Amino acid sequence: MKKIGVLTSGGDSPGMNPAIRAVVRKAIFHNLEVYGIYGGYAGLVSGNIKKLELGSVGDIIHRGGTMLYSARLPEFKNKEVQQKAIEQLKNHGIEGLVVIGGDGSYRGAKALTEQGFPCVGVPGTIDNDIPGTEFTIGFDTALNTVIDAIDKIRDTATSHERTFVIEVMGRDAGDIALWAGLAGGAETILIPEENYDMDEIAERLKKGSERGKKHSIIVVAEGVCSGVEFGKQLNEKTHFDTRVSVLGHIQRGGSPTAFDRVLASRLGARAVELLIEGKGGRAVGIEKNHLVDYDIIEALDKKHTLDLDLFKLSKELSI
Ligand code: ADP
Numbered sequence: 240m241k242k243i244g245v246l247t248s249g250g251d252s253p254g255m256n257p258a259i260r261a262v263v264r265k266a267i268f269h270n271l272e273v274y275g276i277y278g279g280y281a282g283l284v285s286g287n288i289k290k291l292e293l294g295s296v297g298d299i300i301h302r303g304g305t306m307l308y309s310a311r312l313p314e315f316k317n318k319e320v321q322q323k324a325i326e327q328l329k330n331h332g333i334e335g336l337v338v339i340g341g342d343g344s345y346r347g348a349k350a351l352t353e354q355g356f357p358c359v360g361v362p363g364t365i366d367n368d369i370p371g372t373e374f375t376i377g378f379d380t381a382l383n384t385v386i387d388a389i390d391k392i393r394d395t396a397t398s399h400e401r402t403f404v405i406e407v408m409g410r411d412a413g414d415i416a417l418w419a420g421l422a423g424g425a426e427t428i429l430i431p432e433e434n435y436d437m438d439e440i441a442e443r444l445k446k447g448s449e450r451g452k453k454h455s456i457i458v459v460a461e462g463v464c465s466g467v468e469f470g471k472q473l474n475e476k477t478h479f480d481t482r483v484s485v486l487g488h489i490q491r492g493g494s495p496t497a498f499d500r501v502l503a504s505r506l507g508a509r510a511v512e513l514l515i516e517g518k519g520g521r522a523v524g525i526e527k528n529h530l531v532d533y534d535i536i537e538a539l540d541k542k543h544t545l546d547l548d549l550f551k552l553s554k555e556l557s558i
Contacts, residue, residue, distance in 0.1 A: 240271065240334050240335050240514055240515055240517070241271060241272060241332070241334065242271065242272040242273070242274065242331070242332050242333045242334055243262075243266055243271055243272075243273055243274070243333060243334065243335045243336065243337065243511065243514055244273070244274045244275075244276050244283075244288065244328060244331070244333040244335070244336045244337070245259055245262045245263065245273060245274070245275060245276065245291075245307070245336070245337040245339070246275075246276035246277075246279055246280070246282065246283060246307060246336070246337075246338055246339070247259065247279060247305040247307045247308070247309050247339045247340060247363065248279035248280055248309055248310070248311075248338060248339070248340035248341075248343070248344035248347065249279070249309060249311065249340040249341045249343045249344045249364070250309070250340075250341055250364060250365070250366075250491065251303075251304055251305050251309045251363075251491060252363045252364050252365045252375070252376055252377025252378075252380075252381070252491065253303040253304075253365070253377050253380035253381070253491070253492065253493050253494065253495040253496075253499060254363065254376035254377045254380060254495040254499035254500065254502065254503040255304070255305040255307075255309075255339055255363045255376065255377070255503070256296075256299040256300065256302050256303070256304065256305060256306055256495070256503075257299070257300045257376075257495060257499070257500045257503035257504055257507070258339050258361055258363060258376055258503035258504075258506060258507040259275070259296060259299070259305065259306060259307060259339065259507070260296040260299055260300055260503075260504070260507070261503060261504040261505075261506075261507030261508045261511075262337050262339075262361075262507040262508070262510060262511055263275075263291050263293070263295065263296045264293065264296065264508075265507065265508040265511040265512070266511050267292075267293055269511070269515055271511070271515070272290060273290070273291050274288050274289065274290055274291065274331055274333055275288070275289055275290075275291045275295065275306075275307050276288050276307065276336075277289065277307050277308055278307075278308045278309070278310045279308070279309050279310040279311070279312065279340070279344070280310070280312045280315040280324065280344075280347050281310040281311075281312040282307075282308070282310065283324045283327055283328070284312065284315070284320055284323050284324050284327065286327045286330075288327065288331055288333075300500060301494050301495070301500075302494065303380070303491075303492045303493045303494055303495065304492065305339075309340075311343075315347050315350075316346075316350075318350075318354075321347075321350050321351060321354060322354070324351065325351060325354060325355075325356050328356060334357070334514075335357045335358070335359070335514035335519060336348070336351065336356065336357070336358045336359075337358070337359050337361060337507070337510045337511065337514070338358050338359070338360050338361065339360075339361040339363040339376075339507070340360075340361075340363050340364065341362070341363065341364035341366065341368070341369065341375075342364075342368065342369055342539065344360070344363075345360045345369070345522060345535060345538070345539055346539060348360050348522075348535055349520075349535050349536050349539060352519055352520040352535060352536070353536070356519075357514065357517075357518075357519015357520060358519060358520065358535070359510040359513050359514055359518075359519065359520075359521050359522065359523065359532075359535075360510075360521070360522035360523070360535050360538075361376070361503075361506050361507055361510050361522075361523055362375040362376060362506070362522070362523070362524060363375065363376045363377060363503075364376075364377060364378075365377040365378055365380070365381035365408060365409075365415065365490060365491060366378070366408065366409050366410050366412050366414065366415065367409075367412060367414035367415070367543075368409070368410060368411065368412035368414065368543045369522075369524070369538075369543060370538055370539070370541035370542060370543045370544075371522060371524045371531070371533045371538045371541065372522075372523075372524025372525050372526070372531075373524070373525055373526055373527070374498075374502060374525055376495075376499055376502055376503045376506065377491075377495070377499060378414065378415070378418075378499075379496045379498040379499045379502075380493055380494075380495045380496045380499045381408070381415055381490045381491070382415060382418050382419050382422065383496055384486075384489055384490050384492075384493055385405075385407050385415060385419035385423070385458075385486060385490060386419055386422050386423050388405070388484070388486055388489070389405060389419065389423030389424075389425065389456060389458070390423065392405060392456065392484060393423075393424075393454060393456060396453075396454035396455075396456065396482075397453045397454045399480070400453050400454060400480065401454055401479075401480045401481065401482055402444060402454065402455040402456075402457065402473070402477075402479040402480065402481045402482070403454070403455070403456050403457065403481070403482050403483075403484060404457045404459055404466045404469055404470045404473065404481060404482070404483045404484070405425075405456065405457070405458050405459065405466065405483075405484050405486065406459050406460075406461055406465060406466030406467075406469075406483070406484070406485045406486065407419060407458060407459070407460060407461065407486055407490065408461055408486070408487075408490045408491075409431075409460045409461060409462055410461070410462055411431055411462045412431070412432075412460075412462065412543060412545065413428075413429075413430025413431050413432050413433075413460045413462065413463075413545055413550075414545055415460065415490070416428055416429065416430050416458045416459065416460035416463075417430055417460075417545060417546070417549055417550055417553065418549070419458060420456075420458035420553055421549060421552065421553040421556070423456065423458070424456070424556075424557070425456040425457060425458045425553070425557065426443060426444070426447060426455045426456055426457060426557045427440050427443060427455075427456075427457040427458070427557070428457075428458045428550070428553050429457070429458070429459045429460060429463045429469070430460050430462075430463065430545065430550065431460055431462035431463050432545050432547070432550075433547075433550065435463070437472060437473075437476055438476075440457070440473070440476075441473070441476045441477045443557075444477060444479055445477070448479070455479070457469070457473075465485075466483045466484070466485050467483050467485070469483075470482075470483040502525060505525070505530060506523045506524070506525070506530070509523045509530045509532065510523050513532055518532070520534060520535050520536065521533065521534065521535055522534075522535040522538050
């Protein structure tokens with residue numbers, strides 16, 4: 240393999256930049272040429288492809304977002320569109336592609352691989368919902384953003400003796416809600432993987448108030464219901480002065496944490512090694528702090544599993 244490409248696709252996540260940097264530097268270290276594809280699969284199909292040098296990825300390790308931009312291209316599900324993408328890659332002499340993104344982006348990479356073009360997936364999403372890796376790039380940064388917000392909300396909640404419902408991202412996965420709720424000391428965490436009982440939540444709030452608690456924090460994953468909706472249900476059930484805060488897209492931005500930078504550097508570099516070893520159609524991940532890789536096609540049939548022991552612990556610690 241002499242020339243490889245790299246793109247970022249789908250929802251952006253903090254840490255995509257250090258991942259791009261790792262791909263580019265590792266490739267050049269091994270005397271490969273590396274091409275940046277700008278604007279995800281849309282840029283690939285339209286041929287927005289430029290050669291990257293060592294200096295192209297200078298000064299990005301600490302920046303959120305992605306210097307290659309991201310996009311969504313629903314038509315990429317069509318075989319003809321995928322063929323166009325492969326033509327563009329071949330026109331540039333590119334023989335392998337690193338795709339940094341979430342599970343939708345993996346499906347695009349899987350489709351190209353099935354058509355004979357080797358791709359390696361790197362898990363870049365704040366949601367932590369990719370099977371085959373304990374952590375995705377951007378999850379830790381998003382968590383820290385949420386915890387920062389919870390700490391600030393806690394201050395004002397205490398001053399006014401209020402109950403706060405905080406809605407966080409995560410699509411169908413409860414990881415952000417669970418980890419941030421545990422780290423932020425939330426009284427209640429609602430995740431899509433577990434049903435909730437409104438009577439039990441109301442009872443916990445009442446008990447907390449009776450023993451002199453000045454505030455309560457409830458973290459709701461967006462995959463359960465909207466924070467506003469939950470706030471309404473809670474208001475109907477209790478007399479607590481409740482406010483709702485929807486954190487939204489601040490969770491996607493910001494300078495990547497040290498953890499995400501190191502993870503992105505390791506996974507991005509490993510993706511290049513796999514292409515050099517002639518192993519296309521793989522996805523990289525981390526398990527028990529070891530790098531792993533697995534078949535990208537099989538990976539998508541598996542389901543991401545949330546750590547339910549953590550959920551149990553969060554309940555035990557928030558009595
Ligand atoms: P994420 O990668 O963050 O999950 P999306 O689900 O929006 O984000 O997917 C990103 C892009 O990947 C889509 O806009 C589309 O171009 C491509 N994609 C998603 N699903 C498929 C699929 N089944 N086949 C081919 N390409 C897909």
